[in-house]
Amino acid sequence: MTMGEQARGRAPRVYSGLPRWLFVPAALGATLVVLPLFALTTRLDWTRFFELITSDSSMAALRLSLETSVASTVICIVLGVPLALVLAREQFPGQALVRTLVLLPLVLPPVVGGIALLYTFGRRGLLAPVMDLFGIQIAFSTAAVVIAQSFVALPFLVVSLEGTLRTVGRRYELVAATLGARPSTVLGRITLPLVLPGLVSAAVLSFARALGEFGATLTFAGSLQGVTRTLPLEIYLQRVTDPDAAIALSLVLIAVAVAVTLVTARISDRAIG
Amino acid sequence: MSLQFSATLARRHFDAELQVADGERVAVLGHNGSGKSTLLNILAGTLRPDSGTASLDGTRLFDLNAGHRHWLAPHARGISLMAQDPLLFPHLSVIENVAFGPRVTGASKSQAYAKAEEWLEQVGVTEFAQRRPSQLSGGQAQRVAIARALAAEPKLLLLDEPMAALDVAVAPLLRRVLGRLLQHQATVVVTHDLLDALLLSERIIVFDQGRVAESGPTDEVLRHPRTRFTARIAGLNLVRGRYADGGVRTDTGLVVQGTHRDDEVPGAGEPAAAVFAPAAVSIFAHPPEGSPRNSLPVTIIELEPRGDLVRVRGDDHHGHSLAADVTPLSVAELDLYPGREVTYSLKAAAVTIYPL
Secondary structure: OOHHHHHHOOOOOOOOOOOHHHHHHHHHHHHHHHHHHHHHHHOOOHHHHHHHHOOHHHHHHHHHHHHHHHHHHHHHHHHHHHHHHHHHHOOOOOHHHHHHHHOHHHOOOHHHHHHHHHHHHOOOOOOHHHHHHOOOOOOOOHHHHHHHHHHHHHHHHHHHHHHHHHHHOOHHHHHHHHOOOOHHHHHHHHHHHHHHHHHHHHHHHHHHHHHOOOHHHHHHHOOOOOOOOOHHHHHHHHHHHOHHHHHHHHHHHHHHHHHHHHHHHHHHHHHHO | OOEEEEEEEHHHOEEEEEEEOOOOEEEEEEOOOOOHHHHHHHHHOOOOOOEEEEEEOOEEEEEOOOOOOEEOOHHHOOEEEEOOOOOOOOOOOHHHHHHHHHHHOOOOHHHHHHHHHHHHHHHOOHHHOOOOHHHOOHHHHHHHHHHHHHHOOOOEEEEEOOOOOOOOOOHHHHHHHHHHHOOOOOEEEEOOOHHHHHHHOOEEEEEEOOEEEEEEEHHHHHHOOOOHHHHHHOOOEEEEEEEEOOEEEOOOOOEEEOEOOOOOOOOOOOEEEEEEOHHHOEEEOOOOOOOOOEEEEEEEEEEEEEOOEEEEEEEOOOOOEEEEEEOHHHHHHHOOOOOOEEEEEEOHHHOEEEEO
């Protein structure tokens, strides 16, 4: 066998050094995640699948979900990229506290986030006097959905991008500066291109989080068809009245989530390569 | 005078002052942690000193003395930095890397590319213009980094150990390229390497513990080192003491006999230095008797291969670590090993003595 043939063959097996019993809990862990997804597909009425996901209420929910998730992803990028840059590159007093607070929605129950948003943007919230002045009503509107999704999704983008920025480091930026590039030029021509793969995967992550948002949306935005009733809310409602529709819509969400995960993995693989 | 610089930074124990003349090339030598990197970072504008002032070609870089708070950002200084790692922007092609400096300082795209091509030709890598940095070898990448730094037309170029990361086979060629291109470029080069200092500088500044310990014309400093660090860089052994009867006597009583030039006569009892090359030393298992030569009893500290020779480091019990270069055959015949007591022997004619 020549070297070329060997190189094209299967990767050689390398001794992993793992104890055999470890495969039992590992398999159980995988089952815990995969089995319920499988169970869902067994209960699906495939003959009515297309009809179920194209009903008026389903289509309205799907459209609303996509529109609001795209909008909140844009907000996450516009606000999250600068936030990640400041956290990764600057040093200021209270930085650790700011980071902890900003990342809080990652671990906070979404319903708590929804209540917090209600007391910020709601009719009697913290910003109510300002909003009354301009005649703005946010709670229980589509804007509220976007705010709720941005609230829960922003930390995903920030924590992921901050990690990428730290990995890339400051050295290229410093070289660019000593070559005469102003800070905005360095940001646009060096920093952002270098972290672009990380930024894309961070944005995809926050899009996925926004798409699945339920608790904060329900609390802060309510459930009005075509206005605030996103796909997860629709699924929750249909679960009682039409379980088949709920299952079909769940599968749509799962398909989107799988696609998102695959794309993200592909991008981060390429970034590493 | 092109560069005037003085700065202090307490947290790094840095307190130094230096000047670089128009077009002058200065080599900065020093141990790790002696303040060389701090100097480069303060000059480049990536580190802010506690106090001090600096100006370059009449432009004030910073003025932090007596309540002033003037500070120029790195991009506005006209100072390029080239490190031992080429740090080519990985998402840009070779020519885009070199054109980066001219482009961001206002040149049109065609001007910037024309200039980049010129510099790529100067460093001899035109054929790689369209490649990505990841497709270059270490030496090629460092050539591109030189072109990129020079295409920005810096008033002052900072080189941080530019050869340290390169193969021994590649470094000499690159050193020649740098020597040719930097002839009239004001440069501060930080290095550990004697050849870098000799070929890339007219003047040497030796840093020690954040301060300038020694400074002068390159050949002068290397020929007549005043500190042991400089002597070590220059590849020489240095013994400091006072001049007495044709030799240098240390406070502890060690005497090294030598010769001095007619125009460098040390006064009797005045501070003087004796230097000698490791190659001038012979090693004996027992002190040779009735010899007119210097005999220095030492304990061997370490043996280190150096090309065809072995460098022996010996402790002379007077606080010096003295080097001797011998053949591997002698090492075997004399059975040399760390801890063994031997005698270094060298002719007085091989020792140069000069006043300090």
